[in-house]
Amino acid sequence: MSILFKSKPLTVILLAIYLISLFWIIVLKFNISAYHDGVERSMNWIPFPSLFGLSGQGDLNESLLNIFIFIPFGLYVGILGENWPIGQKLILFFVTSFIFEISQYLFKYGAFDATDLVNNTAGGVIGFLIFAGLEKRLGENKRAHHIINLLGLVGTVLVLSFLFYLKLNHLWIFRMELIQR
Template identity: 25%
Template structure:
């Protein structure tokens, strides 16, 4: 019986790194947007929640049939609608007698009894997460647990939403009831265990975002979002035959827009950071120096190299140019690594422009120049 559960759990742990990688970017965006930073305990809880959901889904899904053209189930119906039908199943399969407590241990070997226990335990962690992290009331927990259990049962009775010819597991109202009961047990248990754990709704009480250092991860997410916008923007400008496409896009997106919005780009706005200069508002000169060094010098040299191409100049000069650009990019990479491992060091484009990043207050609006 235990082997039936070991396979799905092992698959969940093996595939968790892939799911975590796909989950990370949306997680970072939501957390930065909502809180302005990443709290390690909050991140731990959410990744554990993801791991739990994967385990739960695999447990109701696996093992899969050998072929999508599977045989119909032996049962006459695809659903079991009689509440507490598991009681009669246990009575048929076990030798337990109510008047003989010594026979109660036989229950631990009976499939019908263990199935009920499993259905209860399956949703206990869900109820705990709902109360401890999401801070829901018991009625909300009940509805969410019922909804998740119903999703599991529908997945089974529809043959994984039509992938297989026939359902290989049946819809069982008892499973629905036991799953929901397990969620409520977890909800109650979370109240007890929560006395020794940090309250998730009070994690940010002592955090002063105005003095908190902006992490390189937060800046990297903003960078990624901005360039996800910039790449199609440059493609459009190129199709329209706008001269100096790269230059126009960089100046417009990273200098003009932040000058108007006081240091914000769409990516920075989404993760709640902005560029700050010496004064209350960042100046055009500060932005020009900052992004001129970053995108017009460092980035522009690489773009120019790609535009020149191997066929535009003599092979010897092209090799020398390639070597020079490699040394230049290697120096930049070493400089970035030194800044990553030494927080007192500043990136060159920031120190020369005397700008930095700050976290914006929640709900802070874009203040444009009049």
């Protein structure tokens, strides 16, 4: 069983599930119509506009969530891109975030926001730094891979269970609204 958590194929599977879930959460907004109603299709190219005295949304909770949700991406890239230069990892974090942000705009499910782009990229960097610190602390990358894969597997099961619960709960509420009409 221990060899399972050390394998890169498991990391690839966990990364794929993570990215699909991330797309469903960020771009498709859980595929719940309530999130799509009244969404303004816009682009904000200035990160943290309130710092420059411009009007814009500056929700700290949303910023922290954007950072937090990209931390697993940095952890997985730490394993799969262990021989990549740091610049290549940074570009991957940025480009992946850019794809998610521009997809929201193109699919009309949200707005492109440069603040989100910066926060998502920062989350990827933080995840990678956590992995690098864990690897350095343990003195061997195989143990770090083992721990990340184990946590990733448990986290994936918990997050998917929670997302499934949210989706079922939303369907139940939607059906109750239809019955009441």
